[in-house]
Amino acid sequence: MIAELVLATLFGLLLLGIHRKLIARIQRRPGPPVWQEILHMLKFSFKTTWVPVTASSTLFVAVVLIAIGIWTAAFYVLVSGGSLLVILGIYMLHKIVEHGFGLSSGSPYGKYGGVRSVISAASEIPLFVSVAVIAIYTHSLDLYAIIEYQQVSGPLIVAAFPAACAMFLVILSKMPFGPFSIVEAKELVSGYKTEHFGIWRAGLEVSNGLKTYVLLAVFLTVFFGPLTLPWLLTGMILLIVLLAFSCAITPMMSPFDSVTIQTMVTGLMLIYAAIVLLVVRP
Amino acid sequence: MSDPIGGVPYYILEFGDELVYFTPYTITLFLLALTFTVLVIISRPERQMDIAFGGDAYGTKEISLTELQFRRFMAIACGLASMGAMVTGDIFNFTLFTAMVGITNVGIVAAVKSHHVQDAAFQYGLVALCATVPLFGGAAVYAASTGSLSMIELMKGTLPAVPLIAKALLVIGVVGEGMAPFYAAKAEMFRAPGAPYVIMCSLSSLLIFLRVVEVVMLG
Amino acid sequence: MRMKKTMVARIFWAGAGVCLISSGLFFTGLIPLSVCAAVHVLVFPVTVLALFFWWMAGQSGGDIPFIGY
Numbered sequence: 220m221i222a223e224l225v226l227a228t229l230f231g232l233l234l235l236g237i238h239r240k241l242i243a244r245i246q247r248r249p250g251p252p253v254w255q256e257i258l259h260m261l262k263f264s265f266k267t268t269w270v271p272v273t274a275s276s277t278l279f280v281a282v283v284l285i286a287i288g289i290w291t292a293a294f295y296v297l298v299s300g301g302s303l304l305v306i307l308g309i310y311m312l313h314k315i316v317e318h319g320f321g322l323s324s325g326s327p328y329g330k331y332g333g334v335r336s337v338i339s340a341a342s343e344i345p346l347f348v349s350v351a352v353i354a355i356y357t358h359s360l361d362l363y364a365i366i367e368y369q370q371v372s373g374p375l376i377v378a379a380f381p382a383a384c385a386m387f388l389v390i391l392s393k394m395p396f397g398p399f400s401i402v403e404a405k406e407l408v409s410g411y412k413t414e415h416f417g418i419w420r421a422g423l424e425v426s427n428g429l430k431t432y433v434l435l436a437v438f439l440t441v442f443f444g445p446l447t448l449p450w451l452l453t454g455m456i457l458l459i460v461l462l463a464f465s466c467a468i469t470p471m472m473s474p475f476d477s478v479t480i481q482t483m484v485t486g487l488m489l490i491y492a493a494i495v496l497l498v499v500r501p
Numbered sequence: 502m503s504d505p506i507g508g509v510p511y512y513i514l515e516f517g518d519e520l521v522y523f524t525p526y527t528i529t530l531f532l533l534a535l536t537f538t539v540l541v542i543i544s545r546p547e548r549q550m551d552i553a554f555g556g557d558a559y560g561t562k563e564i565s566l567t568e569l570q571f572r573r574f575m576a577i578a579c580g581l582a583s584m585g586a587m588v589t590g591d592i593f594n595f596t597l598f599t600a601m602v603g604i605t606n607v608g609i610v611a612a613v614k615s616h617h618v619q620d621a622a623f624q625y626g627l628v629a630l631c632a633t634v635p636l637f638g639g640a641a642v643y644a645a646s647t648g649s650l651s652m653i654e655l656m657k658g659t660l661p662a663v664p665l666i667a668k669a670l671l672v673i674g675v676v677g678e679g680m681a682p683f684y685a686a687k688a689e690m691f692r693a694p695g696a697p698y699v700i701m702c703s704l705s706s707l708l709i710f711l712r713v714v715e716v717v718m719l720g
Numbered sequence: 721m722r723m724k725k726t727m728v729a730r731i732f733w734a735g736a737g738v739c740l741i742s743s744g745l746f747f748t749g750l751i752p753l754s755v756c757a758a759v760h761v762l763v764f765p766v767t768v769l770a771l772f773f774w775w776m777a778g779q780s781g782g783d784i785p786f787i788g789y
Binding site: 273276279309318327338 | 525526529530533536537540543544545546547548549550551552561680687688691692694696697699700703704707710711714715718
């Protein structure tokens with residue numbers, strides 16, 4: 220299993236590299252090579268590392284371990300076909316990791332990244348609503364049950380297209396260079412990860428790779444049903460192309476606009492869930 | 502939907518009528534709350550850099566020992582309340598733990614000597630205070646309509662169906678304790694220095710929200 | 721707190737060993753996936769950071785870090 224875990228991490232980083240390259244090409248820049256994010260991780264891991272004198276040292280270090288740990292857990296939940304609710308919980312807890320990164324250093328840039336991470340909490344609610352809609356259709360939240368349902372009734376992306384859109388938006392809000400990535404905006408240097416340099420940053424890159432892999436795989440599993448490994452990997456690449464287009468052609472929003480749009484999407488999703496509940500459930 | 506949504510309980514610990522149970526879902530949340538509580542206990546607060554924008558002046562904010570001790574105590578209490586809310590098998594206990602999280606959240610930042618933080622904590626306290634009415638009201642409707650507050654009993658599916666209003670009240674109560682859209686004051690509370698303690702503010706409300714999702718899907 | 725290069729190397733090899741052994745035990749069916757996953761969640765992050773520390777750490781004293789302005 221450890222081999223799968225390491226390969227998933229590297230593939231996730233490769234996906235982030237493809238994402239970055241595509242954004243550059245869409246914006247008519249040459250862009251870095253697709254394996255740049257893997258090189259990034261390696262580069263940071265060779266840098267001199269210490270803990271800033273203003274930081275809360277225990278939290279500063281522990282949060283890197285927690286970041287990798289929670290996404291390792293999410294990876295195993297995905298592999299074992301466990302509950303979608305656990306993955307959702309881990310996704311929400313990633314927010315706490317962002318707070319931990321931002322607040323533990325004592326730097327104002329990290330601090331504001333952390334505070335932005337708190338105010339963008341509205342972005343998670345559409346995820347809950349789409350999960351609730353899935354539960355209404357499948358009567359279970361276990362991934363293997365969702366796969367079984369789709370084998371019988373066809374892919375959920377057809378039946379619950381708005382839920383898929385909402386989940387896509389949630390993934391988009393966690394992608395770098397996206398319209399909603401206000402937590403790592405450049406006016407805050409690098410937002411919550413400003414002060415985590417060297418090996419701490421390399422650890423964060425590992426967790427980012429794993430996170431990208433898990434989120435995209437969960438999206439494909441939930442909305443397209445059982446996929447063999449080549450199709451899963453192809454699907455992830457196609458999904459990252461879609462995400463890259465969304466990121467490349469939209470500017471980063473101001474925190475206020477970002478939260479407003481996410482709240483509006485939440486409102487729309489609640490209406491959609493109510494309709495599904497009234498039409499499908501009886 | 503009668504099958505347990507957070508997975509089949511691994512272990513049920515009974516204290517007579519009250520019980521505590523661990524499903525794969527709640528155990529994940531419980532362990533996270535435990536990890537962060539341990540972190541609060543063992544880590545010292547960061548020294549927040551304060552920059553006077555437009556000038557070269559900067560300094561660090563120091564936290565005095567008495568303030569540190571009080572805030573650490575409150576943060577540990579908050580962690581314990583969150584852990585309790587994660588594993589309890591009783592709706593009423595869950596609401597009690599949620600209310601306690603609201604109180605300790607104010608407590609965590611109450612000792613901070615900053616005008617903005619105090620204001621934010623006061624506003625948050627008011628919202629949390631109001632939110633306890635639907636919270637306990639929801640638990641009351643649960644008891645009135647099903648005759649039981651035990652989540653294990655609700656999970657079995659033999660009890661009368663829980664009315665939607667009870668679930669809605671419970672969710673509104675929890676949301677009022679610090680989820681969107683009532684988290685604005687909480688973001689202000691994050692200005693307070695002392696990272697491990699203020700993180701407990703957001704961690705506790707996030708965990709309680711995650712748990713209430715499971716609770717309302719029972720029965 | 722300073723850690724020696726040999727120390728992080730030991731942590732890395734121990735962590736990598738535990739990860740490999742638990743994977744092996746899972747494939748032979750001796751432990752369920754949940755146990756294997758629990759071990760990896762605890763050990764994998766430490767192993768990754770120990771690996772990075774191992775190849776970053778120099779044998780000699782090292783240079784003086786840039787403290788800031």
